[in-house]
Amino acid sequence: MARYTGPVCRLCRRHGEKLFLKGERCFTPKCAFERRPNPPGPRPARRRKISDRGLQLREKQRARASYGVLEKQFVRYYKEAIRRPGVSGENLVRLLETRLDNIVYRLGFADSRAQARQIVRHGLIAVNGKKLDIPSAHLKEGDTVSFTPRGQRSEFFKILQENIKSKNPPTWLSLDLASMTGKVTAPPAVIPGETHLFNENVIIEYYSR
Structure with missing residues (x-):
């Protein structure tokens, strides 16, 4: 399956803002966006005006880059969001937030979503006591996330216990530090600027045309 494997800091520079794709490094002076905030590539001779369609595309690409989702996956989430009752934009955010890799990241078990995908793929994460190595799996209210026995023996787990x-x-x-387990206690709260860095309603408009 195709996936972007280039420098992720380039994505932040392309979108003109920090997407926090490298965890703690994004909060240090080593952050590439802090050193070179201009877009990658040669600078254009003149500044072009972006159309409404272009702004909608930019929002969609920003959301995809933040969650590390492929285009086909994102289209499926859009179709599911408009199928469900309620506000389609909020449904889309909740579908992205309830992915296993995102929940592992939100619990603090990983510094970034990319790292969360990696430890899930390596079989270090269990859901409701059973190993689950599918980063795109959706969790629901009441599900618990923990480390597998193999994950608890890993060096990563020992380092995490000190920093979490x-x-x-x-x-x-909810997070239980003693047992290093997390639980989904409610549907994800949709708070623009806090839970996500994009305008979900603009993305719905982009796909609705």
Whole structure:
């Protein structure tokens, strides 16, 4: 399956803002966006005006880059969002937020969504006590996330135990530091600017045309 494997800091520079794709590094002076905030590539001779369609495309690409989702996956999420009752934009955000790799990241078990996908793929994460190595799997209210026995023996787990105390999961997740388990306690809260860095309604408009 095709996936972007280039430098992720280039994506932040392309979109003109931090997408926090490299975890703690994004908060340090080493962040590439801090050193070179201009878009990658040669600078244009003149500044072009972006159309409404272009702005909608930019929002969609920003959401895809933030969650590491492919275009076909994103279209499926859009179709599911408009099929469900309620506000389509909020449904789309909740579908993205309830992915297993995102919940692992939100709980503080990983510094970035890319790292969360990696530890899920390596079989270090269990859902409701059973190993689950599918990053795109959707969790529901009441599901618990923990480490598999293999994950608990890993060096990564030992390092995580020392650093996770500084993590603050969102209100719809609970974290038990003693057992290193997390639980989905409610549907994800949709708070623009806090839970996500894009305008979900603009994305719905993009696909609705």
